[in-house]
Amino acid sequence: YIRIHTWRPIAVPIHVGTIRSLIKNKTKQDYLIAGFIGLMLGMFIYNLLLLFITKDRVYFWYAMYVFFTALASAYIHNYPLLNFVFNQNVFNFLISHPFTWINFSFIFSGIFAIQFLNLNQKPIFKFITQFMSVYSMLFIAFLDGFSIVHHYKLVIPYQILSLLEMFTIFFISIHLFWKKMKANARFYILAWIWIIFGLSFYFLTVNGIVE
Numbered sequence: 098y099i100r101i102h103t104w105r106p107i108a109v110p111i112h113v114g115t116i117r118s119l120i121k122n123k124t125k126q127d128y129l130i131a132g133f134i135g136l137m138l139g140m141f142i143y144n145l146l147l148l149f150i151t152k153d154r155v156y157f158w159y160a161m162y163v164f165f166t167a168l169a170s171a172y173i174h175n176y177p178l179l180n181f182v183f184n185q186n187v188f189n190f191l192i193s194h195p196f197t198w199i200n201f202s203f204i205f206s207g208i209f210a211i212q213f214l215n216l217n218q219k220p221i222f223k224f225i226t227q228f229m230s231v232y233s234m235l236f237i238a239f240l241d242g243f244s245i246v247h248h249y250k251l252v253i254p255y256q257i258l259s260l261l262e263m264f265t266i267f268f269i270s271i272h273l274f275w276k277k278m279k280a281n282a283r284f285y286i287l288a289w290i291w292i293i294f295g296l297s298f299y300f301l302t303v304n305g306i307v308e
Contacts, residue, residue, distance in 0.1 A: 099111070133170065137163050137166065137167035141167070144157075144163065145157075148160065155213050159213075161205040162209055165198070165199075165201040168198070169199045172195065193248075195241070195248055196237050196241035197241055198238075200234040200255060200259075201234075203258075207226050207230020207262060208230070210226055210230070211223055211226055213281055214269070214270060214273060214279070214281060214282060216269070226265065226269065229261060229262040229266075233258050234262075259300075263292065263296060266285075267289055267293055270289070
């Protein structure tokens with residue numbers, strides 16, 4: 098029998114088979130994660146090159162989004178890349194307080210949306226995006242980092258805010274495309290719709306709502 102107790106929703110992959118089949122399955126998973134990290138690293142470097150060539154800050158914000166998304170994805174799939182960067186004390190703090198850094202992908206995605214969709218020209222949309230993506234996520238990081246609220250109690254609020262942020266910016270981009278026929282809004286819609294579906298499905302799965 099296996100009994101697992103946790104204060105937060107997690108995915109626990111359990112496989113039964115021969116040693117050879119288990120090793121084969123683990124190797125396949127390692128290749129998939131390595132391929133994903135390699136792809137994200139390539140996108141990170143590519144956007145930094147575009148930043149230096151064009152001097153357009155939108156590429157910096159997207160590069161930061163890609164960087165923290167790669168770290169967060171590796172952490173979620175039990176590949177602690179941070180262990181190779183920080184000493185043990187810092188690593189233990191980051192693992193014990195994951196919302197001090199894992200939600201930075203959403204913070205940078207919000208800043209990227211503001212720049213890419215030119216929301217500086219739409220103060221209301223800019224404020225909504227800042228509130229949903231930057232201020233709320235920094236507040237969660239503050240609560241977790243100073244142990245005001247234990248991180249397992251922040252999981253559900255974090256997931257809800259993440260989805261609200263993604264859907265809010267998505268509908269803002271739809272509005273801009275529908276009313277202003279902005280090409281950048283169309284590109285944003287086409288790219289972000291898959292991220293929204295993937296994130297929603299992951300949250301529904303990890304919370305046991307969808308098998």
